[in-house]
Amino acid sequence: MPTLAHTGALARFGHALSDPTRTRILLSLNASPGYPADLADQIGVSRQTLSNHLACLRGCGLVVAIPEGRRTRYELADARIGKALDDLMGLVLAVDPDCRCVGPDGTVCGCG
DSSP, X not given: OOOHHHHXXXXXXXXXXXXXXXXXXXXXXXXXXXXXXXHHHHHTOOHHHHHHHHHHHHHTTSEEEEEETTEEEEEXXXXXXXXXXXXXXXXXXOOOTTOOSBOTTSOBOSOO
């Protein structure tokens, strides 16, 4: 039976995935650990934006920062997060064609 801890973990994971930038960060870190400057370039966001999202992901317990001399490497906090991302990427959704909750670019419009 799910506990409050399970519910909280799922809520944190859902919050992280609710933002396209955080989703791209998690998918990138699922492929391999990364450094902030490289991640920012890869994802196409400013370093400040990336830093803010990494802080959120650290706070949610999804990524960890590992100091390496003058640099900091980021990776998923638990290998099971990567497995969950892999499973989610394999989902096939039966989307209602009349649904207006998500726009064609994948952004949530808030009508639902």
